[in-house]
Amino acid sequence: MAQYDLIVIGSGPGGYVAAERAGRMGKKVLLIERDQLGGVCTNHGCIPTKSLLNAAKLYRHARESQAMGIVAQSVSFDLATAMAWKRQTVETLRNGIQFLVKSAKVDVVFGEAQCIDPHRVAVGETIYDGKYLIVATGSSPAIPPIQGVDLPHVLTSDDILEIDSIPDSLVIIGGGVIGIEFASFFSSLGTKVSVIEMLDEIVPLMDVEFAKLLRRDMKGVEFYLGCTVKAIDKDGVHFVDAKGKSTTIAAELVLLSVGRRPNLSALEQLDLAVDRTGVIVDERMRTNIPNVYAIGDVNGRSLLAHSASRMAEVAVSNIFGTDRQRMRYHAIPWAVYGIPEAAGCGLTEQEGNKSARNIVTATTQMRANGRFLAEQGKRSAGLCKVVVDAQTQAIVGIHLLGPYSSEIIWGAAALIEAELRVQDVQEIVFPHPSVSEVIKDTIMALAANKT
Amino acid sequence: MASNVVMPKLGNTVDSCIILDWKVREGDTVSQGDVLCEAETDKSTVEVESTASGVVLQILYGPGEEVPVMQPIAIIGEKGEQFVLSETASAKQEEQEKETVQKQSKPVVDRMPSKSAVSPRARKTAQEKAIDIASLDIQGSGAKGRVIERDVLAAVQSGVRLTPAARQVVAESGLNVPTQGTGIGGRILVSDVLAQNKPIQKTDEEFPGPYVETYLKGVRKVTAKRMHESIATTAQLTIHAYARATALQTLRSRFKQSDERWALKNVTINDMLLFAVSRTLLRFPALNSHFLGDRLVSFDHVHLGCAVDTEKGLYVPVIRYADTRTLRSLSEETKRLASLCNEGKAGPEQLSGGTFTVTNLGPFGVESFTPIVNIPEVAILGIGTITMRPIMGDNDEVSFVPHIGLSLTIDHQAVDGAPAARFLSSLCEAIASFDLLLAQ
Numbered sequence A: 001m002a003q004y005d006l007i008v009i010g011s012g013p014g015g016y017v018a019a020e021r022a023g024r025m026g027k028k029v030l031l032i033e034r035d036q037l038g039g040v041c042t043n044h045g046c047i048p049t050k051s052l053l054n055a056a057k058l059y060r061h062a063r064e065s066q067a068m069g070i071v072a073q074s075v076s077f078d079l080a081t082a083m084a085w086k087r088q089t090v091e092t093l094r095n096g097i098q099f100l101v102k103s104a105k106v107d108v109v110f111g112e113a114q115c116i117d118p119h120r121v122a123v124g125e126t127i128y129d130g131k132y133l134i135v136a137t138g139s140s141p142a143i144p145p146i147q148g149v150d151l152p153h154v155l156t157s158d159d160i161l162e163i164d165s166i167p168d169s170l171v172i173i174g175g176g177v178i179g180i181e182f183a184s185f186f187s188s189l190g191t192k193v194s195v196i197e198m199l200d201e202i203v204p205l206m207d208v209e210f211a212k213l214l215r216r217d218m219k220g221v222e223f224y225l226g227c228t229v230k231a232i233d234k235d236g237v238h239f240v241d242a243k244g245k246s247t248t249i250a251a252e253l254v255l256l257s258v259g260r261r262p263n264l265s266a267l268e269q270l271d272l273a274v275d276r277t278g279v280i281v282d283e284r285m286r287t288n289i290p291n292v293y294a295i296g297d298v299n300g301r302s303l304l305a306h307s308a309s310r311m312a313e314v315a316v317s318n319i320f321g322t323d324r325q326r327m328r329y330h331a332i333p334w335a336v337y338g339i340p341e342a343a344g345c346g347l348t349e350q351e352g353n354k355s356a357r358n359i360v361t362a363t364t365q366m367r368a369n370g371r372f373l374a375e376q377g378k379r380s381a382g383l384c385k386v387v388v389d390a391q392t393q394a395i396v397g398i399h400l401l402g403p404y405s406s407e408i409i410w411g412a413a414a415l416i417e418a419e420l421r422v423q424d425v426q427e428i429v430f431p432h433p434s435v436s437e438v439i440k441d442t443i444m445a446l447a448a449n450k451t
Numbered sequence B: 001m002a003s004n005v006v007m008p009k010l011g012n013t014v015d016s017c018i019i020l021d022w023k024v025r026e027g028d029t030v031s032q033g034d035v036l037c038e039a040e041t042d043k044s045t046v047e048v049e050s051t052a053s054g055v056v057l058q059i060l061y062g063p064g065e066e067v068p069v070m071q072p073i074a075i076i077g078e079k080g081e082q083f084v085l086s087e088t089a090s091a092k093q094e095e096q097e098k099e100t101v102q103k104q105s106k107p108v109v110d111r112m113p114s115k116s117a118v119s120p121r122a123r124k125t126a127q128e129k130a131i132d133i134a135s136l137d138i139q140g141s142g143a144k145g146r147v148i149e150r151d152v153l154a155a156v157q158s159g160v161r162l163t164p165a166a167r168q169v170v171a172e173s174g175l176n177v178p179t180q181g182t183g184i185g186g187r188i189l190v191s192d193v194l195a196q197n198k199p200i201q202k203t204d205e206e207f208p209g210p211y212v213e214t215y216l217k218g219v220r221k222v223t224a225k226r227m228h229e230s231i232a233t234t235a236q237l238t239i240h241a242y243a244r245a246t247a248l249q250t251l252r253s254r255f256k257q258s259d260e261r262w263a264l265k266n267v268t269i270n271d272m273l274l275f276a277v278s279r280t281l282l283r284f285p286a287l288n289s290h291f292l293g294d295r296l297v298s299f300d301h302v303h304l305g306c307a308v309d310t311e312k313g314l315y316v317p318v319i320r321y322a323d324t325r326t327l328r329s330l331s332e333e334t335k336r337l338a339s340l341c342n343e344g345k346a347g348p349e350q351l352s353g354g355t356f357t358v359t360n361l362g363p364f365g366v367e368s369f370t371p372i373v374n375i376p377e378v379a380i381l382g383i384g385t386i387t388m389r390p391i392m393g394d395n396d397e398v399s400f401v402p403h404i405g406l407s408l409t410i411d412h413q414a415v416d417g418a419p420a421a422r423f424l425s426s427l428c429e430a431i432a433s434f435d436l437l438l439a440q
Helices: A015-024 A039-044 A046-064 A079-103 A177-188 A208-217 A305-320 A349-354 A370-376 A405-417 A437-450 B087-105 B120-128 B149-158 B164-173 B190-195 B218-233 B246-257 B269-281 B327-342 B417-432 B434-439
Strands: A002-009 A029-033 A107-110 A113-117 A120-123 A126-135 A139-141 A169-173 A192-196 A221-224 A228-233 A236-240 A246-249 A253-256 A260-262 A292-294 A334-336 A342-346 A359-365 A383-389 A395-401 B003-006 B016-022 B035-040 B045-049 B054-059 B066-068 B072-077 B236-244 B289-291 B296-298 B304-306 B308-310 B313-315 B356-360 B379-392 B398-411
Touching: A002 A015, A002 A305, A015 A029, A015 A079, A015 A305, A029 A120, A029 A126, A039 A046, A039 A079, A046 A079, A046 A177, A079 A107, A126 A305, A169 A177, A169 A236, A177 A192, A177 A221, A177 A334, A192 A236, A208 A342, A208 A349, A208 A383, A208 A395, A292 A305, A334 A405, A342 A405, A349 A359, A349 A383, A349 A395, A359 A437, A370 A437, A383 A437, A395 A405, A395 A437, A405 A437, B035 B072, B120 B149, B164 B190, B218 B313, B236 B379, B236 B417, B246 B269, B246 B398, B246 B417, B246 B434, B269 B304, B269 B327, B269 B356, B269 B379, B269 B417, B269 B434, B304 B327, B308 B327, B379 B417, B398 B417, B417 B434
Parallel strands: A002 A029, A002 A126, A029 A107, A126 A292, A169 A192, A169 A253, A192 A221, B304 B356, B356 B379
Antiparallel strands: A113 A120, A120 A126, A139 A260, A228 A236, A236 A246, A334 A342, A342 A395, A359 A383, A383 A395, B003 B072, B016 B035, B016 B066, B035 B045, B054 B072, B236 B398, B289 B296, B308 B313, B379 B398
8 A cells, every 4th residue: 555645636726736845845745636637727717718718808809999990801710729729728737737746756646536534545446545635626516406407508617618619699697707707708709698696796706896897898798686597498597586577598508607516525434524615624724634634625715726726835834844824815816807807805895894894995997097098998997996904004905807907916915915004005116007007096096085 | 369250140030141242352351340241141131240350361151151150150360370270160161172072073953943942031032022933043143052132133133024004003002012923924914913912911921931831631621620519519528547557567468478379469558448448338328428419329339439540640440349349359450440540441431430439649658638529429538658656555655556547538518527537437447457357
């Protein structure tokens, strides 16, 4: 029986980072993957969708940039080529991960893992023995208990990335990040897209003001908010609104994007404490079993690839290094790669108002920003909101809607992590012209308000 | 004539000081009262003045070294004067030389200073300046890499550890700064400052000094609860007596010398006392009882609890039907239960159901004490050590006779003093005539 210092189950952005870090520390590490290296992020999530979304954005810009002098005739979108590009991207990244774990001297085994006890994991007939276990089994699309979800035209986000023709109509059930990104993609290609959301607003993690603006800016998409889907059949999707009115929308394809569920099947034989969102962990990623740690989607604390990677570092550090590393959730940036993009970090105004602290906010329109105006024009949607603590003037939240948001938002994480105050950020020089200046301008507005 | 300058005693609690910096060098001329060096105690930094005038002939300790108070640190005399190191000083020098040899041969393993390698003053300064010594990868500049105050001060200057917002909160609120932060690179966040909100903490380091906090668990926790419950809910009274132990001692040596086949070699005096208690109790059912608030339950049989000291704490396994056992069986059962407790294998089956308890501090030389009743039992017997007591004989002659101390604690709610005393007196008789008791 092979003896390992660490066994990692799942090779997504949590698992492979954990394996690689521990491997580089000279530990004997086993990485178990049932599908392909890279997990959902690389193979069915972040990466393939970014590839397709960028293609859709270019296609749309080509058709919609007459005002800037671009006259493009007979522009078309070839899904097969876009899919090939996507495939190539994914393969390249996967090879990169393979190289990375190999250079960290991590053993990789492909197969379905089954934990026998906190120290032993079976893959097929082989049993591996590990001093520590990091569970990074990720999550899968949740399938709601709705009649008709098993029909062939009802797809999850995994399935819809493999389609070979663009549907004429698509109904998306669930207006979260995944739903909105696919809505952007398909509506850009000319599909008639409808989004049915149970809550009163799309993208719950987003500032309400921003969500509303994003929704309004997605002109090709019909939104049905506060609606509950009752059934799906070949005529379409049947749902009722808050007032009880029934509606049916015809759909060539239906996408289920109502959330994700932790993958717990490999862990059934462990007595892991689990709650509604996943395996219960503390801020050091420890579970109730002393040598077992759980990172990424499977613990449900923050369903983001970069959260998983950070959790991996925290877990490995706590196992083999210092116990001082903890997971901080208050400054994890997120991004929605729709058209337009949105990104945020820290408290929203709504969360701030609900919390015990007093907050002050300022919001600015991006069209006041030079580069934004030059590239997008004065009619495009763009917003920046900054939330600060009223007592300390420390930045506690930054929210962006507009191009490059996803590339700018890391700066917000830095400001929040460093607990810089309004007056501190005033001393930082932002490049001009850039959309990022909108952050400084908004913060300046807060400083002006104060005096 | 050369004279020694000693490390002054800088307070009643100061045993040693660390030399920080010499202000003079060997060969310098000094007058009485001149500052020779700076030294650090756990409470302050002091200047050590010369107690003699002359030339510094030899400096005995280098900077960073810890010197016991009243120990010579320098020798002052006339230039070129030959001097003899006082005994302690020369011993110190030899030791130093030895140490140098060892130092050279010993490979450097640990770079991180261990906890003990931080001077008390450095630790105190670190706390005041919100420096977490353990998190700093600093090599102390004191002897053997000991971290002293100046190392901490250097660390304070080199690192900004509070976030701007946290610093502002500290400035505005006057809250203490925690030593550890949870932000990037251990930076101290506003939340860390607020979480640390314990205003009175400053004197921690000075008094009562370092301490270890151990949360109660397992046997300790149970014992704590049971003892308090006993004292809080009973009216305890302890009476003492001494029983003639001659018969016990005679029998004990007989057992020791007896042939293997009797299997009596291991019967101890404690076993004999348990035997005597189990037999005597039968005549005093009021003491072989449970007090249940509104009623007294007296038992026909004696289930004897016997306190056992283990590494994990106090266990009281119960010898069931002690009153029906022979001395040998009782002895074997006592040993079996004690080893179960020591191995941590005793369960509720062995640890419950007692009707009376015996606890023995005799082996530690204790003569008498006040045991605490193991509720709901109503009495507990403490056994002390055997001492020689003067006894006046029939013809007024005094002889010294071995006696064993007995301390009986009763719950006065359930039993009165007189019946308890009667029981104790009967027990003394039984012990004094143990050979007869055995034959009964």
